[in-house]
Structures are given as C-alpha cells and as structure tokens.
Amino acid sequence: MVSPQKNNSETTAPASFTSADPTRWWRMWWRSLSPTRQDRLAALAPLVSVAFFMAAIIAAFWYLRAEEVDRDQQALKRDVEYAQQRVRLRLLERQEQVMRIARDLAYGDIGTAEFVNRAEVLVTQYPEMQVLTWVDRDGRIITSYAAPTVPSEQLRMPGEKLQHDEAAQSFQSVKESNHLVYTQPPVRAGYNPPLLQFHSPVMGTSSFGGTVMAEFSLDNLMRYAIPSDLLARYAITLSDGQGKLLAGTPLTPARIKTNWHTLAQPEATEYQIAVSPVGSDLTLKAQAYRTSLSMVGNGMFWLVAAMSLLTAWLLMGTWRHTRKRLRAQDALIAETNFRRAMENSVLTGMRALDLQGRITYVNAAFCQMTGWDEKDLVGQMPPYSYWAEHDYEYLHSKLKDELSGKTAQGGFQVRVRRKNGSMFDARLYISPLIDARGQQTGWMSSMTDITESKRIRDQLAASHDRFTIVLEALDASVSVAPLGSAELLFANKLYRQWFGSQTTGHLQLVQQGGLPAERSESVDDEDGLMGLPTDSLTSASSNNAEIYVAELGKWLEVRSRYLSWVDGRLAQMVIATDITQRRMAEELxxxxxxxxxxxxxxxxxxxxxxxxxxxxxxxxxxxxxxxxxxxxxxxxxxxxxxxxxxxxxxxxxxxxxxxxxxxxxxxxxxxxEPNRTLSQVQTMVDEALELANIEMRRRNVRLNHFVAKRLPPVMADAILIEQVLINLIKNAGESIDQAQRPATQRYVELRVVPKETEGQAGVEFSVQDSGKGLPPEVQERLFEAFFSTKNEGMGIGLNLCRSIVESHQGRMSAENLYNGSEVVGCRFSFWIPLAATQEKGDNLSTVINPNTRNPA
CATH class of the missing domain: 1.10.287 (Helix Hairpins)
Known part of the structure; x- marks a missing residue:
C-alpha cells in the first residue's frame, strides 16, 4: 500500500514544483544539457557576472560625471554672459563718447584742433581705443589720431581717401543708412593685430557730413573689460563671424572619451555668445579646464576595476583553454567520422600488408571490386584468392619488389579475378605504411578499376588514327606551329610534299598571306601574349588570303586560325588549298x-x-x-x-x-584594260553628253542636265562610267520614241548630286525620261543577261552597266515615275562612293587578299 502512494506522488510532483520549487526545476534543466553545453555555460557564467558588475560600476561613474559636467557648464555659461555684459557696457561707453564728438562736429562746435585734443584724451584714457579718424562726406580723411602702439601700416594720413577696403565699405553703408555701423575686417595672413571699427555718422542740419571712425584693439578690450578672476579661470577668446581667432589663446578641442586612459584626463568645456552691439561678427568664447579628478581619482574605483579585469582575464583564459580542449575533442571525433565515411564511400580499393606480405586490412571498395568479404581476405598470405592463376609468376615477382621497397611511382597494371570468376583490369599504387613512432609496419596498396578508362583510351587511339588518315588524304595542306617558334607541331601529307618537314613553308604562307604571326603590343585590340586577338580562341574569326607561290607555280588560298595545342601552348593552324584552276577561270x-x-x-x-x-x-x-x-x-x-x-x-x-x-x-x-584613276565628275559628264547629244538631237529629244557644284573626285574608270551614262541616255531616248510623246514632253534629265548611302558618302547619277516606264514583268528581269525588250537587242547593255557600277563598289536601281496612277516616265540611277571611301575599301580588300594579280 505504501509503494503505490509513493509512485503517485512522484508522478504528480512536476506539475506542482515547476513554479513552487525553481531550484529543482533548474537542476532538471541542467541535467538535460549535454556535457559540452554544461562546460560552456559553466565557463561563461562567471564571466557574465563580472561583466554585469563592471557595467554597473561604469554606469554609476558616468552618471556622477555627467552631473559634475552639467554643473560646470552652467557656471561657465553664467560667467561668459557676465563677461559679455562687461564688454558690451565698455563698448557702449566708447560708442557714446564717439557719438558725442560726431554730434559736436555736425553742429560745428569743434574744429580740427579740438578733435585731435579730444581724440588724444580718449586714446590716452582708454587703452582699447587705438585710432580716432574724422572722415568727410566724400570719404577723404580730414584728420586722425592714433595711439603710439599702432603700427605704421595701420596709420591713416590726412587727405587720404578710403578706397577698396572694409573701412570704405562701412563708410558707404553709413552714408546710405545714416546709422551706426560696427565692422570687423577679415583676418589676413601676416597682418597686424586686428582692430574693431566703429563708424558714427556726422549729421548736419540738412545732409550727411561724414563719419567719425573709431578703431578698438580687441586684445585691450578683452584685457580691461573682462574681470581678471574670469581670465584666470577660463581661456577667453574673441572670434569673428567665420570663427577665426581675433584675440586670446584657445585651449585644445575638447577630448572625446573613447578609452580608460582618457577617462583620467580632464576635459575642456566651452561656451560662446555674440557680443552686442557688434552682433554676430564678434563672438566671445570661454573654455574651462577641469583640474579636479573627482570620481576618476577615486582609488577604490580603480581597485575594483582592476580586480574585475583580472578576474575577467582569468576567467577568459580558463574559458579559452576549455574551448580549445573541446575543439580538439570535436576535431578528433570529426576526423574519425570523416575517415570512416571516406573509407566506406571511396571507390578506390585499399589494402594493407604487413612486412611478411599478410593482408591486415581491406576497405569496402576493395571487397566490392573483388567480390570477396573482409573476413575472407584479412590474414591471407600469397597467393591471394583474387590473383589470376595464369599470372601467379608475374604477381609473385611484383609482390617481391613491393616488399623489398622497389615500387614504381606510377603504379603497375594487373589482372584481377573476382569471386565469380570474371576478370577486370586494375592499377595498383604502393606506398609504405608508417606508424606514430615513425616505424614502417607494412605497405598500403590502392587499387583502381581501369577497365572503362582503358576502353576509352583504346577508342581515342582509334579515333586519332582515323583523324590522321582523313587529314593525310585531304587535298589541302594543313600545318600547325606555335607562334614565334620554328617548331612544326603537325603537317599532313600534302604539306610535306610541297614544303618538306620544316616550318619554312608554314612561315612562308603566313608571311606572304599577311597573317599575324608575331607579338604586337601597339594594337589596342590584341592581347599582349603572342599578339593574339582579345577574343577567345573559339570565337576569333579566321584569316584568309590568296597568294601565288612561285616555287610551286600555284595559286593558294591560305586560311589560318588560332588554337590551343594539346600541351597548352598557343598555336596557329594554316590551311592552304590549291586554287590555280579557279584563278585561271576568273581571269578568263x-x-x-x-x-x-x-x-x-x-x-x-x-x-x-x-x-x-x-x-x-x-x-x-x-x-x-x-x-x-x-x-x-x-x-x-x-x-x-x-x-x-x-x-x-x-x-x-x-x-x-x-x-x-x-x-x-x-x-x-x-x-x-580597266584603268581606275582619280576622275572629276564634271569632266566625265561633259564627255558623255558630247556623244549622247548627237543621238538625242537625231531623235528630237531635249537633254537637260544638272551637276552639283564642288563635287569631290571619284576613283573610277572614266570610259566605263561614260559608257553607263551613254547607254542609259540612249535607252531613255528610245523609250520616249516608243511612247510617241509630243514635242513638249520629249525630254531626258540627267542629275548628278552627292548622296550618302549606308553611312558612306558618294555621288548619285540619275537619268529620268518621259517615256511609258517599265512593265512589272520587265522590272523583275531588267538586269538579267541576254534579256531585252527590243527585237534587235542583245540584252547585255543593262547587265554590263550594273556590272560596271558594282565593280566600282556602287549600286544601280530603276523605278517608274507616277502621276497619280499613270506612269509618266522612268528613272535609272546608280551610286558610286567617293575616292576616299573607295580607297579604304580597296585597302581592306588588299589586306584580306593582297595578291589579286598574277605576279607574272
């Protein structure tokens, strides 16, 4: 009866102590973790607690420090505002005195001598006032008095006029507004100590009478206006509107607290305010330097911080050591698992022999290859069960060499018998087996099934033989040579018949055909390696040319292409085909x-x-x-x-x-013979019209022509172009006769104008008649050879005309002219490129086919 009650209490306990007993819950959670995670948490927990403790200390320090800095900033602000009021009052007093002098000058109560006397009193009595100047309404200085300390460069002479400086600009502003003006000239490199300028207008009863310009020393103003106790506690400076220093010596910029070293250093706090009545052009700035270390100098704080750092450092070292041990353990487990997985998944059979030749180990791949189990193979002595019976003598000699250390680097090939009696080809590689103490304990052999690779190698050899037979039977010469080398990598039978077995013929074909064969670093579209194009070898286009080889008495069409040879070298293949018969047919x-x-x-x-x-x-x-x-x-x-x-x-x-x-x-x-020369268009047209006019007058046809002015010359055979023009004009006259047009409609118009076609500049010749046009069936066969609409015609005129035009790299076309749906005539036109364009095309064709004429 007791036992069941105990079991019931244990089964219902977790639901009650989960919230009531956190310690027990913590123990259960801890036990559920793996040992590795427990080690990591045990090492990290003290480190985290020390980190929290240090964070609390630092937070308290920053709070107290912020309070102290805020108090210092408020005190600095009050002191700077007090100093600004002192400077302001002193400037207002000097301003009132200067304005009083200006008022007396306006009413004529004082003159030049009295102005100098009063200026001397002010300059002597108030050190900040350096210069007092009376300027008339035209900006010319009447008189001026300066303190003895003013440099000579800043003195203003009577009769001098204010020009092109800040004083002149301020004077102009006072003249226009009749108001007081303070100005601060910009600080220049190498210039004397700056002065603050004040301009008070001299206003008469009716008009502007000039100004009284007072110049104050900013150094003296700061020295005598600001209390000495403030100057002793703060570094006070005066700056202009751009922030440039005018008076005083500033401290270094406030430090940014980025590490523990700078926490122990005092930092500078600052505050600035504009000085009235000058405004934003004059700024008073004070910087306070802390001398009290306050909480930073507390020895207890640094002691706690040092002990915390020491504890954290020790904990970190322990944690790193534990981590290193865990990593070594994990690496050992991973390495064991990896080697076991590699051993079970590798396709290469592994076999270990001791020094007496006994099999001590075989992997799964070895067993799978031979068909024998591991328990059948381990412990066997030669002859092994997988040896072929007819190879015993050969295999015994190989095993003897293996045990004596005579192993080949590339292994050796053997025949292996499977358990079912079938045979396969394999390659064995032998290496010594060394233990942890460096002693050799046996030999490790790796066996690879090469049956499929041997079959493929035999097929490749047969394919190579077939390929060689095909190349040898070609009617073209084929040769391959590396760029820039005299070595001949390949040559077929016809090449050897023509040029022998040397690279002389290959280089001759390359040189005579104008094909690139050397490195050329001056061309942007070529690679710096052997002068190859920047395109990949598989996409680079081949080069071809037609050359005449005098030694053979043959015309050859030479084609070349870059390729990567079997050894990785870049090579050039040249194919030369005999085209002598074709050239003879072309000449005929x-x-x-x-x-x-x-x-x-x-x-x-x-x-x-x-x-x-x-x-x-x-x-x-x-x-x-x-x-x-x-x-x-x-x-x-x-x-x-x-x-x-x-x-x-x-x-x-x-x-x-x-x-x-x-x-x-x-x-x-x-x-x-065809003779292309640089011909003027106007001359060709005039000579063609001279003959064509004879025919046109006989047919009672009016021949009009228009030739554009300043046409550039064309590279053409003038006789052939005249033949085309005469033929077209004659055909136009015949078309008008066949249409039986009245006398008012019997005309032919020749127009010669410049025209650009497909981006090329050229000249267009058009012959327009008033005949009955071309029927659709005639337009389709208009330029066919031996096609004619005339009974007595031979059908070679227009065909020859088009051939002549196309031989000049031109185009020829014909079209009907319509008036609504009625055909009112026909226009034949042909276009010839200009001489510069033709020369470019001729040069390009020469590069591709540089030997177009028989050298004989």
Whole structure:
C-alpha cells in the first residue's frame, strides 16, 4: 500500500514544483544539457557576472560625471554672459563718447584742433581705443589720431581717401543708412593685430557730413573689460563671424572619451555668445579646464576595476583553454567520422600488408571490386584468392619488389579475378605504411578499376588514327606551329610534299598571306601574349588570303586560325588549298567581260552611226561651203585678206570640231584594260553628253542636265562610267520614241548630286525620261543577261552597266515615275562612293587578299 502512494506522488510532483520549487526545476534543466553545453555555460557564467558588475560600476561613474559636467557648464555659461555684459557696457561707453564728438562736429562746435585734443584724451584714457579718424562726406580723411602702439601700416594720413577696403565699405553703408555701423575686417595672413571699427555718422542740419571712425584693439578690450578672476579661470577668446581667432589663446578641442586612459584626463568645456552691439561678427568664447579628478581619482574605483579585469582575464583564459580542449575533442571525433565515411564511400580499393606480405586490412571498395568479404581476405598470405592463376609468376615477382621497397611511382597494371570468376583490369599504387613512432609496419596498396578508362583510351587511339588518315588524304595542306617558334607541331601529307618537314613553308604562307604571326603590343585590340586577338580562341574569326607561290607555280588560298595545342601552348593552324584552276577561270571570265564591254560600246556606236554621220556632215558641209566661196571670190578677184583670214579660221574651227567628234568616238570604242584613276565628275559628264547629244538631237529629244557644284573626285574608270551614262541616255531616248510623246514632253534629265548611302558618302547619277516606264514583268528581269525588250537587242547593255557600277563598289536601281496612277516616265540611277571611301575599301580588300594579280 505504501509503494503505490509513493509512485503517485512522484508522478504528480512536476506539475506542482515547476513554479513552487525553481531550484529543482533548474537542476532538471541542467541535467538535460549535454556535457559540452554544461562546460560552456559553466565557463561563461562567471564571466557574465563580472561583466554585469563592471557595467554597473561604469554606469554609476558616468552618471556622477555627467552631473559634475552639467554643473560646470552652467557656471561657465553664467560667467561668459557676465563677461559679455562687461564688454558690451565698455563698448557702449566708447560708442557714446564717439557719438558725442560726431554730434559736436555736425553742429560745428569743434574744429580740427579740438578733435585731435579730444581724440588724444580718449586714446590716452582708454587703452582699447587705438585710432580716432574724422572722415568727410566724400570719404577723404580730414584728420586722425592714433595711439603710439599702432603700427605704421595701420596709420591713416590726412587727405587720404578710403578706397577698396572694409573701412570704405562701412563708410558707404553709413552714408546710405545714416546709422551706426560696427565692422570687423577679415583676418589676413601676416597682418597686424586686428582692430574693431566703429563708424558714427556726422549729421548736419540738412545732409550727411561724414563719419567719425573709431578703431578698438580687441586684445585691450578683452584685457580691461573682462574681470581678471574670469581670465584666470577660463581661456577667453574673441572670434569673428567665420570663427577665426581675433584675440586670446584657445585651449585644445575638447577630448572625446573613447578609452580608460582618457577617462583620467580632464576635459575642456566651452561656451560662446555674440557680443552686442557688434552682433554676430564678434563672438566671445570661454573654455574651462577641469583640474579636479573627482570620481576618476577615486582609488577604490580603480581597485575594483582592476580586480574585475583580472578576474575577467582569468576567467577568459580558463574559458579559452576549455574551448580549445573541446575543439580538439570535436576535431578528433570529426576526423574519425570523416575517415570512416571516406573509407566506406571511396571507390578506390585499399589494402594493407604487413612486412611478411599478410593482408591486415581491406576497405569496402576493395571487397566490392573483388567480390570477396573482409573476413575472407584479412590474414591471407600469397597467393591471394583474387590473383589470376595464369599470372601467379608475374604477381609473385611484383609482390617481391613491393616488399623489398622497389615500387614504381606510377603504379603497375594487373589482372584481377573476382569471386565469380570474371576478370577486370586494375592499377595498383604502393606506398609504405608508417606508424606514430615513425616505424614502417607494412605497405598500403590502392587499387583502381581501369577497365572503362582503358576502353576509352583504346577508342581515342582509334579515333586519332582515323583523324590522321582523313587529314593525310585531304587535298589541302594543313600545318600547325606555335607562334614565334620554328617548331612544326603537325603537317599532313600534302604539306610535306610541297614544303618538306620544316616550318619554312608554314612561315612562308603566313608571311606572304599577311597573317599575324608575331607579338604586337601597339594594337589596342590584341592581347599582349603572342599578339593574339582579345577574343577567345573559339570565337576569333579566321584569316584568309590568296597568294601565288612561285616555287610551286600555284595559286593558294591560305586560311589560318588560332588554337590551343594539346600541351597548352598557343598555336596557329594554316590551311592552304590549291586554287590555280579557279584563278585561271576568273581571269578568263574577266577577259570575256572586258570583251563584252567593248562589244557593247561598238554596238552602241553602231546604233548611233546615223546620228554620228549626221553630226559629222555639218562641219564637213561648212568646210566645203567656205572653200567654194573662197575659190569663187578668188576667181572674181574680190577676196580681201581679212575675208580670207575669216574664212580660213571658220574652216579650221569646223575641221577641229569634226576631228574632236571622231577622236571621242575612237576613245570610246577603243578596247583597253580597266584603268581606275582619280576622275572629276564634271569632266566625265561633259564627255558623255558630247556623244549622247548627237543621238538625242537625231531623235528630237531635249537633254537637260544638272551637276552639283564642288563635287569631290571619284576613283573610277572614266570610259566605263561614260559608257553607263551613254547607254542609259540612249535607252531613255528610245523609250520616249516608243511612247510617241509630243514635242513638249520629249525630254531626258540627267542629275548628278552627292548622296550618302549606308553611312558612306558618294555621288548619285540619275537619268529620268518621259517615256511609258517599265512593265512589272520587265522590272523583275531588267538586269538579267541576254534579256531585252527590243527585237534587235542583245540584252547585255543593262547587265554590263550594273556590272560596271558594282565593280566600282556602287549600286544601280530603276523605278517608274507616277502621276497619280499613270506612269509618266522612268528613272535609272546608280551610286558610286567617293575616292576616299573607295580607297579604304580597296585597302581592306588588299589586306584580306593582297595578291589579286598574277605576279607574272
């Protein structure tokens, strides 16, 4: 019966003693903590209690110190206000005396001599008054009296005028307002002791009569106006409105209490107030220096503080020692757990042998690899159960080398037999096993399954062989060499056939193709390492060029690219392809194009033959008429010398005209190589119009033209551009004939103006006619070769025109002109860049393909 009652009381006890017995609750909470946490709390508790005790001491000290500083501040404020009243009263007394002199001057009661006498009395009687000056209404000094202590630089001479200084500005202010003015000139470096200036106006019965200017010494004012007991207790100074020191010697700025060292030092308290009637331009400032150490000098306080610090230091040392021991214990546990986890999770098999070759330890990975359990392997002597039977002799020799210390750094490869009889390839690494005393107790072996890596290595070798076969069979030369080195890293079969096995051919291709191969630190977009572009190697674009190799007698297209070689070096790969046949085809095509251009000019002149004959008939008829007229007059004897000279000049002019027409036709149809020169636009237009006008007059078509002034030159073949203009004008005239326009609507307009296209400056040529325009089906095939809308046309005119324009890096287009929905004409236009733009493009193409002509 007793036992059940006891059990019931124990089960119901926690609910009652939780609040009634805090000590028991504390013991239960303490026991629930881990030993590590108990150690930490036991070490921290004394430290926390000492910290609270020191905080209480410091708080009490700060409270008492604040009370003491507040009392001192109130006393300082009262004393400074008292000193300010003394200075104010003394200034008001001097002000009243100066105003009395100004009033007597205004009423004419005193003159210059009396002013000097009264000024001398004031300066002698009151040390703060240094100078007394009478200034007339124009700012000119009438007379002045100064104390003997005033430096000569500050003396004012009679007749001198106040100019460009603070006194002149104050005088002007008094003159404008007729009020008293105090002013404090700014303190200058190297200037004499500052003086406070006071200006009192001299007001007559009707107008302003000048001022009486008094200058006070601030040092004397402070010395004689402020009681000596205040000067003994405080460092008193006078400052201007900007805070610059005028009189007195200040103490150092008040210290900020940041550590225990400065707590023992007295601090300076200060208070400042403006001095009336001067105002904010003059400030009285006092600084009090504490000499009593008060609570700071209390020995008991410092004794308690020192003992608290010593206790805290000892507790801190004990706590740090405990923490270090706990950290070492935690590190040992963590290291053990880490090594156990690493041992169980590592994929490398670990095996330990003693000095006799007995297996003493295997990890889980070793057992998993071989299929044998740890209890089966530990304690075995060679031959081990995982050895392959046909490798016993080889493995015994390796084990003998291992036990004798002859181990290879890179390990060795073995065949391992699993428990199920299957085999796998492995690599063993051997290292000595050293105990804590530095003695070797055996050998540690690590085994890695290399079956998959060996398979991949075999595949890579086969892939390399295939890749080499492909490169060797290429119809292009491939070579790789590091930048700035004469070593050839790779060369395929064709390269070796052309250049041998040296880097001479590689460097020749790089140099002749203008490809970068050396370090260049002068270019901003290149890296300082081997002159490579700042782009990554994988994104850097390749360079290419077409060169002629005389030794081979071949044209080669050379391409290069930067790459990172297998050993990490930066290298350059050069691929050279034989393009001799292509170059020959391009040259043949260029010759055929040239012949087509000449044929087109001949066809054009053939179509214009009747017009040219008609044009030549006029000068020839005129020559015949002039000759017949002179002969008939000679027979009659009526031909004078003047008439003969006139007739001969006319005949010569007509002959020259006929010769020019023939010469122009010959130069137009003459077959010649393309020759781009710096040509003036106006000259090309004039020569084209000279031939085109013949055709237009035959067709009764009016040819208008407009050429913009001061057009820059273009780099062009003038004959080819004239051929394009003549062809377009002739086509425009034919379009007008086909449209059968009336005489008022038969016109062709040529306009030449500057125009910017795609950011490039150039010149636009446009030929506009009043024909019936181009049908939609014709516009789609307008520039196709051998397409023509004329029955007798060959269809090469516009195609050649566009080819000529595009060879000059230009553009050509055609469009209909509309009046509402009605087609009222057509406009052909082409654009050619200026000479500077073309030269830039030519230079760029030369860099990319520097050898565009056959060197032969």
């Amino acid at each position: 095509s260029a010759r055929q194009t040239e012949q087509a251009q000449t044929a087109s000019r001949l066809i054009t002149m053939g179509e214009m033959a009747s017009s040219v004959a008609h044009e030549l008939n006029q000068p020839l008829t005129a020559i015949s008429n002039y000759s017949s007229g002179m002969l008939s007059r000679l027979e009659k004897g009526s031909l004078t010398e003047e008439q003969m000279r006139f007739a001969l000049e006319k005949t010569a002019h007509q002959a020259q005209r006929a010769g020019q027409i023939i010469q122009r036709i010959r130069s137009f149809v003459k077959r010649s």
